[in-house]
Amino acid sequence: MTRWPLPEPMRLAFEEAQFAADAGEVPIGAVIVKDGKVIAAAHNQPRKLCDPTAHAEVLAIRAAAGALGQERLEGCDLWVSLEPCAMCAGAIAHARIARVYYAASDPKGGAVEHGARVFEQPTCLHRPEVYSGMGEDEAAEMLRQFFRERR
């Protein structure tokens, strides 16, 4: 039996998550795609950057917006290894990201299908299409292993 392969942007997001783990940061990675082309890839690095906002999604959004020279990322897709938190979901809405694909869901910190459910608020100015679940076991295992090694 051959396992269905992960879509390439999610594979890259996992690669980014591994870079984070290698650097001692919580392993989460994100990639932004526009017209089939990767325009930004980033991993979680609040410690290294001394920046509590330096989540993978925020860094990828900032890089993509900088690369395009515009504050909105209409028509762009964001691929991320974990369900975004409230901060990142808010950033995704502000950026007008068209589609969000995430691997593992996050009952503790997620704010898409848990907690603040940012995109479900009547006041949310932009709701991306959201797809989840691909590669969730692998993404969750990467996080479990990271925290296991640090206990």
Place this chain on the structure above:
Amino acid sequence: MTRWPLPEPMRLAFEEAQFAADAGEVPIGAVIVKDGKVIAAAHNQPRKLCDPTAHAEVLAIRAAAGALGQERLEGCDLWVSLEPCAMCAGAIAHARIARVYYAASDPKGGAVEHGARVFEQPTCLHRPEVYSGMGEDEAAEMLRQFFRERR
């Protein structure tokens, strides 16, 4: 009758908001105080920076964390002219800001007393003390004037 003066950090936040308006950005300003000293001040500038995450609060948090060389801002207070959105409330929680003071409430985009109510979620990892209402008329009028001039 003499009007009770605004606390100095809020006056500075309003000054920052005016810098934003002068630059054609939505007038919102934020200041971070630690041990009675202003350690960061910023205004909203997503357009100039081509960065949808460049809200006053996020920029102030990033500047303060950079200045202190740490990702958490324990013991710091954030003063901002408008109720923080979901992204900024999430950033405030991640940064472990001790107290948040905001002027005007924001029924459309706010996520403290409206919408996602980020700090009220059982999964919210850190809840700052929140104080609101000081200078709200002035802050709201600055925003109304900005949008009136652009209509």
